[in-house]
Amino acid sequence: MNLANKLTLLRVILVPFFAFFMLAGDIVPYSYLWAAVIFAVASITDTADGKIARKYNMVTNFGKFLDPLADKVLVVTALICFVELGWASAWVTAIIVAREFVVSGIRLIAAGSEKKTVIAASIWGKLKTASTMVAICVIIILHILVDFGAVTAETFPVQIISDILMYISCILTTVSGIKYLWDYREVLKTDA
Structure with a gap:
């Protein structure tokens, strides 16, 4: 290895x-x-x-x-x-996780097709990944600040900031997932 x-x-x-x-x-x-x-x-x-x-x-x-x-x-x-x-909504997480399964499935179908198509990450996929990683990092950092007593959840909008970051990630996730489905619809048709 x-x-x-x-x-x-x-x-x-x-x-x-x-x-x-x-x-x-x-x-x-x-x-x-x-x-x-x-x-x-x-x-x-x-x-x-x-x-x-x-x-x-x-x-x-x-x-x-x-x-x-x-x-x-x-x-x-x-x-x-x-x-x-309790830092993120289950429905937002479900959308993000579902998109990962759908895109992974499309990639597997494309790779297994006659053309052996390799699906590269699109700009939307990269934006989705970046927004999700930033959201995860910022949310953890906010809770570290609460943990250390630097801010309090009562006086600093920790949950509001967390929700906004997760909603942005969810929107970009949805857009990138729809774009993958649209761009590779032919791959799905040929194997259906």
Whole structure:
């Protein structure tokens, strides 16, 4: 296994630790800070694995499969933890998660078609990913500030800011999902 794939695998391994610290607020002091550190390390591995794979010609089918899967597992885990903690609405999370399943399904169908079509990320997909990652980071940071007593949820609009960020992510997720369905409708027709 090459270095790029090891970094991707590390991101998957970090997910349960991230989830533990996100949900261990009652038993682990500053658990959100630990979760943020783990999320940051996982995000760095996401950037590093791709750069290393391309620069040193380490691109593998395993990496092509595992890298987007690792990203989705990390993001979905964060969003499910947010719902559990009351930081995000379940319906917003459901839309974001459903889009990930739909687009992954379209990619699988396209890759398995006669043309072996590889679907690259669109600008809308990249905006969706960026907005979701920013929302996750900002929401965790806001709760770290509450945890440290720098702000209080009563005097600072933590939930309003969190909701706005999640709504923006949800809108971009919906738009990118609809665009994928529209752009690759022919792939779906030929395999129907």
